[in-house]
Amino acid sequence: MSTPIAAARAERHDAAAAPRLPGLTVVLPCFNEAPNIAQAIHEARWAAVWNADDHQIVVVDDGSTDGTAEIAAQVARSVPHVRVVRHERNRGYGAALTSGLRAASMPWVLLTDADLQFDLDQLDRFVPLTHDADLVLGWRIDRQDPLHRRVNAAAWNWLVRRTFDLRVRDVDCAFKLVRRELVEDMALTSGGAMISTELVVRAQAGGARVRELGVEHRPRLAGEQSGASPRVVLRAFRELRELRRELRERPGPKSVSRTAPAAA
Numbered sequence: 001m002s003t004p005i006a007a008a009r010a011e012r013h014d015a016a017a018a019p020r021l022p023g024l025t026v027v028l029p030c031f032n033e034a035p036n037i038a039q040a041i042h043e044a045r046w047a048a049v050w051n052a053d054d055h056q057i058v059v060v061d062d063g064s065t066d067g068t069a070e071i072a073a074q075v076a077r078s079v080p081h082v083r084v085v086r087h088e089r090n091r092g093y094g095a096a097l098t099s100g101l102r103a104a105s106m107p108w109v110l111l112t113d114a115d116l117q118f119d120l121d122q123l124d125r126f127v128p129l130t131h132d133a134d135l136v137l138g139w140r141i142d143r144q145d146p147l148h149r150r151v152n153a154a155a156w157n158w159l160v161r162r163t164f165d166l167r168v169r170d171v172d173c174a175f176k177l178v179r180r181e182l183v184e185d186m187a188l189t190s191g192g193a194m195i196s197t198e199l200v201v202r203a204q205a206g207g208a209r210v211r212e213l214g215v216e217h218r219p220r221l222a223g224e225q226s227g228a229s230p231r232v233v234l235r236a237f238r239e240l241r242e243l244r245r246e247l248r249e250r251p252g253p254k255s256v257s258r259t260a261p262a263a264a
Contacts, residue, residue, distance in 0.1 A: 019128050021108045024052035025180070027100030028059045029093060030114035034066040035222035040114040041075050041082060047120035048081075051127050052106070057082045059114070060100045063090035092235065094195030098188050104180055113174040117144070117218045126177045126213060134182045134208040137168055137200070138175030138215040145219075156236075163244055164201045168212060172196045175215050182208055193232055194239035201243065 026044040030037055041057055048055030059076070061069035061084065069086050076082040085099050097111060108130065112118055118138075126136045143150050153172065160171055172193070182203060190198045203210065 018124065019131070021052040021106075021127055021130065023054040023056075023106035024048045024108050024110060025056045025058055025100075025104035025106040026110045026112065026120075027097065027104060028057065028112065028114045029062060029096035029100055030059065030064065030068055030072075031062040031090060031093075031096070032064045032066045032068060033114045034064070034068045034071055036116050037068050037072050037114050038075050040116055041072065041079065043116070043120050044110075044112070045079060045081070047110075047123045050121075051123050052108070054106060055081055056104070056106050058085060058100045058103045059083070060085045060096040060103075061087065062092070062096040063087045092191040092193075093232075094188070094190040094192050094198075094239075097195050097199075101180075101183050101188070107180055109178050109180050109183070111174065111176040111178065115220050116222075117220055118175050119216060119218065122175070122215050123177070129211045129213065130177065130179070132209060133211040134179045135200070135203050136177040136211045136213060137170070138173045139168070139170035139212055140173055140217040141214040142217060144217045152233075160197045160201075160240070163240065164197070164204070164247070166197075166200060166204065168200060168210070171200055173215070178203075182206070190239045190243070192235035192239060194236045194243070197240070198243055201247070205247070 026048055028040055028044060030040075033040070037059065041059060044057050045055070048057065059072045059082065061072060069084065072084045076084050083103060085103055087096065087099070100111070101109065110123065112120065129136045143153070153170075157169070157171055160166055161168070176196075176199075183199065186199070186202050188195065188198055188202070200210075
């Protein structure tokens with residue numbers, strides 16, 4: 001008897017015009033996302049099934065204290081291709097993202113968050129761009145965050161664009177599709193929120209082909225945001241200085257090799 005997953009896969013294969021990835025790992029870093037993590041895993045799995053011939057879901061629990069890891073482990077026992085990686089203590093967003101990348105086994109990796117602020121059905125618009133890109137970056141068309149976070153994000157994007165000569169709209173957008181071979185040997189050092197900037201900067205330095213695509217953004221309905229805490233912000237600035245110092249001590253990064261940004 002055909003399962004719902006098999007039926008969905010067959011239906012997708014019947015759509016000859018729809019390109020697919022040979023394999024996709026979805027990385028879900030999370031910290032205290034107990035109200036969201038189960039749904040996030042299921043949404044990630046369906047997006048992977050619809051867009052890839054093989055898939056893996058990697059949940060990285062960064063020392064949660066609200067039962068996030070236990071819920072994720074329970075889901076993993078009943079849902080195939082789900083792996084839970086646990087940090088015994090909170091090490092930071094960058095450390096969680098890096099752990100997810102190191103656990104990824106598929107040719108392509110989707111880096112997103114477990115807070116349900118992105119509809120992962122939008123992945124099917126990213127897949128066609130992979131034929132001539134190594135990294136496809138989302139940018140939030142209408143960011144659904146409080147005003148102070150949007151102001152902070154605008155200032156941060158301005159700063160990293162000037163500091164590293166980045167030509168991207170929304171460096172911290174948690175919707176990035178990356179070729180795994182681009183990052184598997186990348187020496188990522190940022191343990192905090194600076195990780196997104198570092199990943200793009202190092203990809204740029206390696207001459208990666210980068211594309212951008214607008215994505216819809218949803219308000220957070222459960223859980224708490226931590227990205228604007230003073231501790232997180234200070235750590236990001238410290239890691240920015242460290243990365244800038246490193247790049248100044250060796251030959252400058254190459255220009256990004258990329259086509260024009262895709263339309264929203």
